[in-house]
Amino acid sequence: MAEDLVLDTAIRDWVLIPLSVVMVLIGVLRYFVSKLMRSAQIPDAKLVKEGQVIVRARNLRAAANFIPPKSFRARRLYYSNEENGLLYVPKGQAPNAQAQMFSDPNMAMDMMKKNLSMIIPQTLTFAWVNFFFSGFVAAKIPFPLTQRFRAMLQNGIDLSTVDVSYVSSRSWYFLNLFGLRGLFSIILGEENATDDTQRMMQMTGFGFTQPKSLGAEKDGLDIVQHDWTMPKFERRAEAVLRKLVR
Secondary structure, three states: OOEOOOOOHHHHHHHHHHHHHHHHHHHHHHHHHHHHHOOOOOOOHHHHHHHHHHHHHHHHHHOHHHOOHHHHHHHHHHHHOOOOOOOOOOHHHOOOHHHHHHHOHHHHHHHHHHHHHHHHHHHHHHHHHHHHOOOOEEEEOOOOOOHHHHHHHOOOOOOOOEOOOEEEHHHHHHHHHHHOHHHHHHHHOOOOOOOHHHHHHHHOOOOOOHHHHHHHHHHHHHOOOOOOOHHHHHHHHHHHHHHHHO
């Protein structure tokens, strides 16, 4: 049977709150350091144009039912035509994102700076947490959990009799590391440099390149089932007016 623990208020004052405050301050500091280390780049006109095409095609998909069928088919053909469509990318012309990154020294240097600004603070912070706060039960989640969450929430505690809802200090560090994105978006804005999940995807090569975005938008536009809603609105308005006249 799982044991219930009484957490000392000193753990809250000297472990839980300082760890959370330090993680927020480190995230804000990393944002400004990354901003200072970022080199000024002139945007590529082709990439900007392709990005605007993707936005326009996305708006067409969202508002497809508000234009007549003939107009929608003409616009879809303009974007997804396999001869000269704006969203069509021939198979042999899709550039390799990794080759393009290593061919540009500025892009490779920026990638290295971003990775260093992520790895070094995380390594130092984890060493600090592991040295000073290892073995503490820092908090308790106010709802029951299954045993599958034990490895995630009780990292550093080797007691199987403790209830799963208790969170160790090391697990609290990881929860703050990957769970403060919403807070950073409020403090620093949506385009902030503290999204560790996105950076890890970039480091492992899972980034979403522009040709893939064009192809995905083309596929999404091709499968749109058009249903013009204006005649329905007219019939509905006519029915409402007839009720008012009666």
